[in-house]
Amino acid sequence: MSDDGEDLTHLDAHGHARMVDVGDKPVTARTAVAEGRVVMAPATARRLLDGDLPKGDAFPVVRIAGIQAAKRTPELLPLCHQVALSSVDVDVTVDADGGVVTITATAVAADRTGIEMEALTAVSVAALTLYDLVKAVQKDVRITDVRLRRKTGGRSGDLDLP
Template sequence: MAAQEADATSLSSHLGPRGDVRMVDVAEKQPTQRRGVAVARVRMRPETASRLARGDTPKGEVLATARIAGIMAAKRTPELIPMCHAIALTHVAIALDVDEAAARVTITASAEATDRTGVEMEAMVAASVAALTLYDMLKGIDREMVVEDVMLVEKSGGRSGHFRRSP
């Protein structure tokens, strides 16, 4: 039984000694400046990308709405992801790059906080929800859009240090 308990805790810090799921205790960790950056892409028909770039879409301010949705989503991450700590975010930014030639939008979300745990999930949730909002607001003209490539591209702060995804 002791071997099973050791195996459970070595698999994940979210597993207790008996394999039960738990929230990680971060009380003893010192707050540090943390940053997470995530990307998501929405692939669409070339006509849809052109209309989006021109602001000629039936539901209005698509890019502004997606930006707001991403920011709001980052703030609600602990309500969506089990065992995720509530973090006092100090900054969230959403950048949307409409690439007409490639017929896609690249969403870059960054989240920052001075806290005891990272903000990677907040950045990833922000990018994902911004992408889903684009889909929702454009589905009336293009139901074949694809949300793809949601990924963490950079994180800094905390014990594990700096990470940057290789191109």
């Protein structure tokens, strides 16, 4: 049991990690939205917007990295199930004056288990990719506030977070 009295579903009777059996759960439509920020100097953000980075236009690379990451989540996170993603969208918005890039990933699937980890992994890898693409210009870039914003579907229902 966990501190809140719920069964620890990822542990067997001997306390060993296991993958949860979701075979009896119904297939439902599921959506997860995650978000993260990459904080940099306004001058770096302007170069990003202008496509003036040493490695070129970062936006398509960041989006593709996020999509690929969502598809590979069960390879990266040991107890995640493979899910049939029907779509992954990665959006990148830049506040050049504030030096903040917001990355939002939306994952959609019809499956037996949630896809929050796919959306969170997409944001995380997209942010790491952006970091890699701007580090030649600025060394003290920060990745912050990676979090789940919304999920729909499944037994636990919908969740909207501020």
